[in-house]
Every structure is written in C-alpha cells, then in structure tokens.
Amino acid sequence: MSDTEAQAGPVLAADGTPLKRSLARALRMQKLRALALIAPLLIFVLITFIAPITDMLLRSVKNEIVVDVLPETVAQLQSWDVDSTAPPSEAVFSAFYIDMVLAEEQKLHTRLGTRLNYEKTGLSSLFRKTGRRVGRFDTDVYTDQIVALDPAWKEPATWAAMMADKADRGALPLTARTWDRWADYLNSEGKDPAKTKVEDFLFTALYLDLAAGNAKSVADPRIAAAAAAAPGFETVDIRSQFAKADKDWLDPAVWQTIKIFSSRFTNGYFLNAVDLQKGPDGIEPRPESQQIYLMLFKRTLFMSLVITGSCILLGYPVAWILANLPSRTANLLMILVLLPFWTSLLVRTSAWKVMLQQQGVINDVLVWLGIVDDAHRLVMINNQFGTIVAMTHILLPFMILPLYSVMQTIPPSYLRAAKSLGATNWTAFWRVYFPQSVPGIGAGSILVFILAIGYYITPEIVGGTTGTFISNRIAYHISSSLNWGLGAALGSILLGVVLLLYWIYDKIVGIDNVKLG
Amino acid sequence: MAVTSSNDTFVEFERVQKSYDGETLVVKDLNLEIPKGEFLTMLGPSGSGKTTCLMMLAGFETATHGEIKLDGRPINNIPPHKRGIGMVFQNYALFPHMTVAENLAFPLEVRKMSKSEREAKVKRALDMVQMGDFGGRRPAQLSGGQQQRIALARALVFEPELVLMDEPLGALDKQLREHMQFEITRLAHELGITTVYVTHDQTEALTMSDRVAVFNDGRIQQIDPPDTLYESPKNSFVAQFIGENNTLEGVVKEISGDHALVQLDGGELIDCKPVNVNEVGQRTKVSIRPERVEVNKDRLQDGAHLLKAEVREFIYMGDVFRTRISVAGNDDFIIKSRNAPDQIRLKPGEQIEIGWLPQDCRALDA
C-alpha cells in the first residue's frame, strides 16, 4: 500500500504500460461496439430527419432566386437609391430586359414573381404579364442595324467563335456573360448554341457593350467596325418599353422590393413571421390587415397551456386510482386509457364533431332535457372550445402514462406515515404525496405541451377559424401557398419557442425532475 | 410489569378478528392488554399477523370484529391522524423531498405549533438521537442507521403516548442493530412511552422487551416476560421458536404433580416436568435447552435417567462448545457447554451418556 503511494509517476499495469493507456485500449473495443450498434439508427436519423430539418431551416433565410434570375439587374441596382422617388435609370432597365428575356425563356420569371409577391402583392401578375410581352420589345432595331453592318452577325457560328476568343470576351463583358447564360440554357436543353438563331437580346447586350466604348481597341475587324458605328445607331428607350408593358414598372416601390430582397440571405421570412416587414426606412410593422402570425403564436401557446392544464386536472386522479389499485385491475383499466391509441386520430376527431356540433349528440341531449333552448343551441365546435376538448381527449394518455409510472414508485407508507404524524388526508396528500408526483406532472406536461404546440390535424378539423394553431398556417404555406421560406421561418420560431420554454422549465423545475417511470 | 390490572391498561384488544378477503382470518380472536409504559414486542414468523395488528391499532386497517381501546376509549371510529400514535415504519418512510429537520417539524406543523416552539422541539429530538448536526440533510444523504434514528425521532417528536414500530431494525447490520436496540429501549423507558414493537428476531425481542407476545397463525401463543418465555415455554411452538431447542418425541408413562415419566419412541425412559400433558398415554414432545444438557454424570442427582448417545460433531465457537450428538433416534441433538478449563472436549465417534434435571425438560403438546 505505502509502496504504491510512494511510487512517483503514472500507475503502471501488469505489463508495464501506463494504466491509463491500457484502460483506454480496453474500453476502445467496447466503444466501437456500442457505436456499431447505434450506427443504423444514427444514419437513419441523419438522412431522414436531421438533413431535411436543416434544409428546411435554411430555407427560412435563403433567398437566392432574385440574384440568380436577375444578376445583371441586381448589379445595376447597386447605384440606385432605395429611398428614391424616381424609377431607376435606363441602364437598370436594359439589364433587366436581358435578365427578363433569359428568365422568360427558362420560365423562371413566374417563380420569381411568386417569391416577390410574398413581399409585395401584385408582383406575381406583373412579372407574368411582362414575361409575355418582353419578347416583343422593339429591340430588333439594334439587331437590324448591326446585321446591316455585316450579314455575318446573323450567323450563330460567328457568335460562338467570337465568344470563344479571350480578347473579344474581355472587350465585350456583358455580351460574354449573357452569351454564357444563354449557351448554358441551350446546352441543358440539348440544343447547340452555334446553330440556334441569335436572339434580339444578344444584339442588345452587344450594342450596350459597344456603346459603353469597351471595344474601341479590339483586334477583330468586325467588332471594331461595329464599335465605330455604334455611336451613330438609332436607340430604343427600354424603360418606356417596360412602361408600355405595365406602367407599374415606373413605380419605385416595385424596384425597392427587388433591391431589398436581392441579397442571397434574408431575414424577410422571419420578419414576416412576426408581422413585420422591410421597408425603405428599415423594419416596420405590416399593415394591420396582414398581421396574423403573432396572434396565432399567442393563441397556440395559450391553448396548448390550457390543454396541458386540463390534461393534468383530468389525468391526475385517474393515474392516482390506477397506481393504487391491485395490479390486475390496474392493467385492465390501463387498457381503457390506451384505447384511444388504437383508434385512428381522424376517427376520434370526427367523433368529436358528431358529439359537439349544433345538431350533435350533446346539444340534442341538452335540448331534450330542457336545459338549452332549441333556438339557442350551444356552439361547441369549430372554435377554441372544440379544439381544446378534442385535443385534451387525444393527448390525455400522454399525461396519464408518466404520471402513473411515477406514482407507482411512491410507496403507500409515505401517506400512512404522514397520517400517523397527524396530517389530515388532504395535508398528507398535498405536503407528502403531491411533491413526489411532481416529476410525473413535469414529464407529462412537457410531452403534452410539446405535442399540442405542433398539432395540426385536430385544430384543422374542429378548430374553425378561431381554433386553429400556428401549425395549420405552416401546413398551409408548405402545401398550398408554397411559400416554404415563410413556413420554415414559422417552424423555426416554433422550435425556438419550445426550446426556450424547455430551458425555462429546466431553470424552474429542473430537468432531472422529469421521470417517465 | 407483567402483571396487568385493568385500571392501568392503556391499549386493549378485545376479541379482535381480521380478514382481508372474507375467507380466511388473518387475526383470530386476539385479546391483549398493554399497560402504560410497557415495552411489548410482537414476535412471530412471517405472515402471522403482526403487521396487521399494528395497522389496526394505527387505524390503517379496520378490525372485522371486536374492539380496540386506547386509554379506555374505543378507537374503531377515530381516523388515524387523530389517534396521536407515533409510528416507525419498516422502510422508515422519511419524506424524501424534505430535509431531516422538515421531516421532524412536519407533525408539529400540522399541529399548528409556533415556529420557535417547533424549532426547539426539533432540536431536542435530534439531540436525543444524537443527530444534532444533520438537520439540513435530505434522507437520501443519510446512512441506514442514521435514517432509522431520524424515523425514531420523528415518531417521538410530537410526544405521543404510544409508539408503534414495525421491524424498524430489519435493514441494519448486526452491530448497528444491537446499538439501536439499546437506544430504543433507553429512550422508551426514559420518556415513559408505551411501545409496541414488531420483530422477526427473537434475540431482539428477548433483549428489549418487558413482555413478548409470540404470534402464530393469527393467535398469541404466549405472552410473558422474556425469561419466563425462554425458560417456561407453554407449548412446543414457543419452545421451538424462542432460542435453540432439542425435541424428543414419546408417550407419557407416569404423571404425578410436577414430575412425569416419558417413554421415548426408541423405548428409553426420561424424567420431565409436565407442562401441557395431563394424562398417561398422551403423546408429547419433550423440550430441553442445549445448555441444560449434562454430560458429566457427577452433576446429576442419583437415580436420574440417562440416555446413551454418540458424538457426531464438535464445533468450537470460542466462548462455547457446540456438540452435535445422536440420541434416541434424533441426529440433530445439540449440546452447548461453556468453554471452562475443566470442560471436556468430546470427539466425534465417542460414546457418551447424557442427562438433565427433570425441571429443565418440559413435556409439551405433541
């Protein structure tokens, strides 16, 4: 004993290696085996759960579509002041023309319109309408003038060769970028850019490059000739072309929206989810008529709390009885408690509809008993009351089960001891039994509350308009309005709220005070 | 103490019966009087109804028939919390969510005592069980013996006149047990409390009690002070249950006053004291304590009947020798002798003769 204590340095195993290392070696095998056992589930969860959720959460801030579809416009808008009361310059419109034609060819403009419509109503139809017109703009003026200089301009092969030349590309940057986007699209469609008709927008891009004076010193004689001629060309006012298509293009508010949402990431969805929006002067509340989400969040929290409360009130006595009965009877009654699990959720919820509706069983009985006047049947469904009743019923087992298993572990001798010490039945319960059942209440409440806060089928069926939850709105955005970004933002906020409540619960009650059995 | 006169009877069971299922009686016709200040132990094998009796007294079970009186008043209809009986449970039942001090203050609090009075009493009770420094701890942070002492203090802190203890020392090791046995009896006598104590352990019962009630099969088999119980068991169950005991079976041959002659099944004759045999020809079990068996003929009176025996095993136990011998067809006959300088150490295989004083050999029911 004293030998080992006196010995300096690390403790050695029998074979002379340090004890720590040989212990780690012995444990490594064990750890690997444990890892192998959980690997299938881990992979399953990663692929089917974590990855989609992460993707979903990213969607709440992702906003690539504007900059992807309108790259030239976004670049030109840099120099336009958001607070400006005038529409942007001709340069912006020219860039926008090129972006729009390309988008229209690829049918991306409607998607972009839908996205921007979340931020400003009317943009969807504006984009759709303009998409139909943009191919017929008078930009063939440029085409005709350039082709008149040299008919070779008409040949796609000329363009393909020119765009393969490094020096030419350098001299005509906009044309090069536009050609690349166009060529990419054609290639993806299985067409050869060197054999496809050269469209007007390419000539427009070329004219813009030439007019900007970029190509003065280029070696290619054809380009040099065009560059020399370009200042004398007849021009087209693209801005008025757009104005002719729809006069809303002269409204600076439209351009504000495009500019504000032109970054790759946005907090717009999150702002929207809490009834705010981005205006030219920063963040501002949405118009009163569009504010619904905060109210829905509050309602969801409130109703989930009420449901959790009613589950405690109804479930506690049941769990108590179950825990104090002989196990045979208790098991039988347990089956009754679990019975709802064996029926489809839809069936149960619909049953409540039958029970609670104005011509339903309960109202009929009340009228028959004379308690309620036939003309004033109670409204118990398609409102908050109906949702609370149906969801309490559905979630009750999640409260009873943990309560029951915690109560089972409380020996009856505690109550007897309390009574023998002089406590009345109530005091014995309240001071001795109840505190020991709190972990069960905690576990049940967390389960019920978290399930309730994300529930959507039942509120959808029996909630009407006043009894729906935030999750109904999320489901709507995911499956009907297809505004996934907003749906994801609402979902992220819900997740955040649950985590926050969990944290508060941990602070107040302590999470180790939760027992499922 | 053993003598009970009806005027200082504190607890009284009168023809009490109890059945849980309506088919079998767990307690059959129980009659028991406990005088004030007595330490009474209920001793008996598992399932003999000891806890049931205690629970009826505490009010957690109701008697199916008969009456229980406390201080002369029937208590059948008084709820448990008004009986004012202190109770120590087998698993201590200390409230896990309260500190030791809160546990002790609980009975005082429900009695609406003022805070200062409560604190004084809790402190005194903790000091009484030498746990003064442990008031702030939770029960889970105490050892078994410490929990036991707290449970005791909690049962005593509200100064009940009657305390019930159901196998309170069951979970403790031998040394702690012996220490606690002493503590409990000391406290009970110092405070003058009437105590009903339940145990499995006969040594515990013998060392602690004023009187011991031996339970079997729902009845009290014998209720007497420890020495009487040990030396004069009234029937063979008590003789077997209390202490170590040798039995030989036979038939009564002669009986006169407090002497009887019994012929064992092997044909040998022995002298006994008749206890519950009264006629010739009756079958009987004779009981002799191992330490009363004599191997040295010189110490026996003349003409005493002797039995031939063969030594089977000699066990050295330090203070005593334990010898297993075979006699009259019984292979498990034990002799205990003190380790004195002149004591003979028998060897296995040795042929010996044994005998005893007639009053040490009791002829009991068969």
Ligand SMILES: Nc1ncnc2c1ncn2[C@@H]1O[C@H](COP(=O)(O)OP(=O)(O)OP(=O)(O)O)[C@@H](O)[C@H]1O
């Ligand atoms: N709540 C109950 N319901 C039905 N039968 C019971 C109940 N409690 C005890 N019994 C039965 O009553 C009999 C006596 O039980 P009791 O608990 O009084 O025995 P005990 O003498 O205390 O035994 P032990 O020494 O093992 O504690 C047993 O046969 C037991 O099975």
Ligand SMILES: [Mg+2]
């Ligand atoms: Mg018992």
